[in-house]
Amino acid sequence: MLVDYPMRLFKFYRDGFRGMTVGKTLWKIIIIKLIIMFAVLKFFFFPNYLNTNFSTDQQRADHVIEQLTRSTGNNY
Amino acid sequence: MKMGEIDLTMVNWARAQFILTVMYHWIFVPITLGLSFLCAFFESMYVRTGDDEWKKLTKFWMTLFGINFAIGVATGIILEFQFGTNWSNYSWMVGDIFGAPLAIEGIFAFFLEATFFAVMFFGWERTSKRFHLFSTWMVAIGSNLSALWILVANGWMQYPVGMAFNPESARFEMQNFWEVLFSPVAIAKFTHTTSSSFVVGSFFVISISSYYLLKGRHVNMAKRSIIVASVFGLISSLFTAFTGDESAFANAHYQPMKLAAYEGLYEGERGADIVALGILNSGKRLGDGQEPFAFEVSIPKGLSIMAKRELNAFVPGIKDLVYGNEAEGIMSVAEKMEKGKAAVADFAAIQEAGKSGDEQAKAAALERFKVNQDYLGFGYLDTPEEIVPPVATVYYSFHIMVYLGSFFILLFMLYLYFSYKDTLEDKIWLLALGFCSFFLALTASELGWVVAEVGRQPWAIQDLMPVKMATTNIGVGHVQTTFFMFFVLFGALLIAEIKIMLKQIKIGPEGV
Numbered sequence: 105m106l107v108d109y110p111m112r113l114f115k116f117y118r119d120g121f122r123g124m125t126v127g128k129t130l131w132k133i134i135i136i137k138l139i140i141m142f143a144v145l146k147f148f149f150f151p152n153y154l155n156t157n158f159s160t161d162q163q164r165a166d167h168v169i170e171q172l173t174r175s176t177g178n179n180y
Numbered sequence: 181m182k183m184g185e186i187d188l189t190m191v192n193w194a195r196a197q198f199i200l201t202v203m204y205h206w207i208f209v210p211i212t213l214g215l216s217f218l219c220a221f222f223e224s225m226y227v228r229t230g231d232d233e234w235k236k237l238t239k240f241w242m243t244l245f246g247i248n249f250a251i252g253v254a255t256g257i258i259l260e261f262q263f264g265t266n267w268s269n270y271s272w273m274v275g276d277i278f279g280a281p282l283a284i285e286g287i288f289a290f291f292l293e294a295t296f297f298a299v300m301f302f303g304w305e306r307t308s309k310r311f312h313l314f315s316t317w318m319v320a321i322g323s324n325l326s327a328l329w330i331l332v333a334n335g336w337m338q339y340p341v342g343m344a345f346n347p348e349s350a351r352f353e354m355q356n357f358w359e360v361l362f363s364p365v366a367i368a369k370f371t372h373t374t375s376s377s378f379v380v381g382s383f384f385v386i387s388i389s390s391y392y393l394l395k396g397r398h399v400n401m402a403k404r405s406i407i408v409a410s411v412f413g414l415i416s417s418l419f420t421a422f423t424g425d426e427s428a429f430a431n432a433h434y435q436p437m438k439l440a441a442y443e444g445l446y447e448g449e450r451g452a453d454i455v456a457l458g459i460l461n462s463g464k465r466l467g468d469g470q471e472p473f474a475f476e477v478s479i480p481k482g483l484s485i486m487a488k489r490e491l492n493a494f495v496p497g498i499k500d501l502v503y504g505n506e507a508e509g510i511m512s513v514a515e516k517m518e519k520g521k522a523a524v525a526d527f528a529a530i531q532e533a534g535k536s537g538d539e540q541a542k543a544a545a546l547e548r549f550k551v552n553q554d555y556l557g558f559g560y561l562d563t564p565e566e567i568v569p570p571v572a573t574v575y576y577s578f579h580i581m582v583y584l585g586s587f588f589i590l591l592f593m594l595y596l597y598f599s600y601k602d603t604l605e606d607k608i609w610l611l612a613l614g615f616c617s618f619f620l621a622l623t624a625s626e627l628g629w630v631v632a633e634v635g636r637q638p639w640a641i642q643d644l645m646p647v648k649m650a651t652t653n654i655g656v657g658h659v660q661t662t663f664f665m666f667f668v669l670f671g672a673l674l675i676a677e678i679k680i681m682l683k684q685i686k687i688g689p690e691g692v
Binding site: 117 | 351
C-alpha cells in the first residue's frame with residue numbers, strides 16, 4: 105500500500121496535466137514568462153549589484169557605509 | 181549629504197519602474213485573494229447541497245482563478261530583481277528584517293498553495309468531495325497568508341519596530357520577531373488590504389455575472405454567483421471601512437504627515453474638521469497663508485475623532501510637522517535634521533575609529549550615535565520641506581478610494597435587495613453598473629496603494645532612510661532601458677490574460 109503511494113501520486117499529476125485544456129496554454133505562458141524573467145532579465149539586466157561587485161559581506165557593508173557617510177564632513 | 185552626489189533622475193526612474201511593477205502585480209493579487217475564498221464558498225455550497233449546478237459554477241470560477249493566478253504568478257519576483265539592482269543600499273540594510281517574513285512566506289504559504297493547488301484543479305474526480313473542499317480552502321488561506329508576510333515586511337518599513345541598527349555592518353537587525361509581526365501598522369495593513377481585496381474579488385464575480393444577465397446567458401449560475409459574492413462583498417466592504425478607520429488611527433500615531441497629506445490639513449488644530457468633499461487650492465504652498473481648499477464640505481470635529489478618538493484632540497497639520505509646534509510638543513524637522521546629521525557624522529566616526537584601531541574613540545562615537553540614531557534619516561535631507569509628500573496625489577487618491585468604498589457598500593446592498601425580490605434581471609441600469617464595478621474596485625485598490633506608498637514619501641524606511649539614499653549608484657540609462665522592457669513585457673502579459681479570460685467567459689461554465 106505504502107509502496108503504491110508514489111506511483112499514485114505520479115499518476116495523479118500525470119493524468120491531471122494530460123487532462124488540462126486551458127491549463128496547457130497557461131503553462132506555456134508561465135514557462136515563457138519564467139524564461140524571459142530568469143534567463144534574460146535576471147541574467148543580463150538585473151545582476152545583484154552588491155553580490156556581483158563584492159566578494160565578502162564585509163566589503164558589501166563597507167561599500168554601503170561609504171555611500172551613507174561619504175560627504176558628512178561637507179555638511180556637518 | 182549633498183544632493184549633487186546623488187543622481188535624482190536615476191532615483192526617479194527607479195521609482196517609476198517600481199511603481200509600474202507593483203501596480204501591474206497588484207492587478208492580479210486582489211483578484212487571487214478574493215476569488216480564492218469565493219471559490220471555497222461556492223464549493224462549500226456544492227458539498228452541502230450536492231447540487232451539480234454549484235459544482236459547475238465552482239469549476240467555472242476556479243478556471244478564471246487559475247488564469248489570473250497563472251498570468252500573475254512570479255510578477256512579484258521582478259520586484260526582488262529590482263531590489264538587488266536598483267535598491268542595493270536598501271536591500272543590504274533590511275536583509276535581516278525581511279529575510280524572516282519572506283522566508284516564512286516561501287516555506288509555509290507558498291508550499292501550502294502549491295500542494296493543494298494541484299488537488300484543487302486535478303482532483304475533482306480523484307479525491308473525495310470533502311478532501312477537495314479542504315484543498316480549496318487551503319489554497320484560499322495559503323494565498324492570504326502569503327499576503328500577510330509581504331504586508332508585515334511593508335508594515336515594518338512604515339513603522340520600523342523590533343530591530344536595532346548596527347552601524348558597523350549598516351544593517352537593521354531583528355531583535356523581536358513578534359514585535360515586527362504584531363506591529364499595529366502591520367496588522368492594520370494586512371486586515372485592510374485583504375478585506376479590500378475580497379471586495380475586488382466579489383466585484384470580479386458580480387461584473388462577469390452581470391454581463392451574463394445582460395446577455396440572458398447562464399442566468400441561474402449568474403444569479404447564484406451574485407448572491408454569494410454580494411454577501412461576501414458586503415461583509416468585506418463594511419470590514420474594509422472599519423479597518424480603513426483603524427489604518428487612519430495608526431497613521432495619526434506613527435505617520436502623522438501621511439494623515440495630514442491625505443486630509444489636506446496644513447494647519448493643525450484641536451477639534452479638527454474632516455473634509456468630506458473638497459477641491460484643493462492648486463496654488464497653495466506651505467506657509468503662504470492661502471486657504472488650502474478652493475471648495476470644501478466638512479464634518480465638524482470628524483478628523484479629531486478619527487485620528488485620536490477624542491472630540492477636541494489636537495491633530496497636527498503639515499506646517500506643524502515641518503516647522504514644529506512647541507505648545508503641542510512637536511519637534512521641527514530642522515531640529516531633527518541637526519540630530520540626524522550628528523548621527524550620520526557619528527556613523528562615519530565609528531568607521532574611522534574602527535579603521536585606525538582606536539577602540540576608545542569608536543566606543544565614544546557609538547555612544548553618541550545611539551543618542552541620535554532615531555533621527556538618522558533626517559540627516560540625509562536637504563530641506564525640512566522635503567518630508568512633505570505630494571499632497572494633491574495623496575489627497576485625491578485617498579478621497580476617491582473612500583467615495584468608491586462607500587459606493588460599493590450601497591451597490592452590494594442593491595444587488596442583495598433585488599436578488600431577494602428576484603427582479604435583478606429587470607434592472608438593466610444596475611447590471612450595467614455592476615458590470616463596471618470590477619474596474620472601479622480595482623481602481624480603488626490601486627489608489628489605496630498610492631495613498632500608503634506615495635503618502636510616506638520621502639521615506640523608504642520611516643524616519644530612518646529616505647528613498648534617495650536607498651538606491652544603487654548606477655547609470656540612469658540602465659534603469660530607463662529596463663523600465664521600457666517591463667512595460668512591453670507587462671503589456672504583452674496583460675493582453676494575453678485579457679484574451680484568455682474573455683475567451684473563457686465567452687465559453688461560459690459549459691466549457692470547463
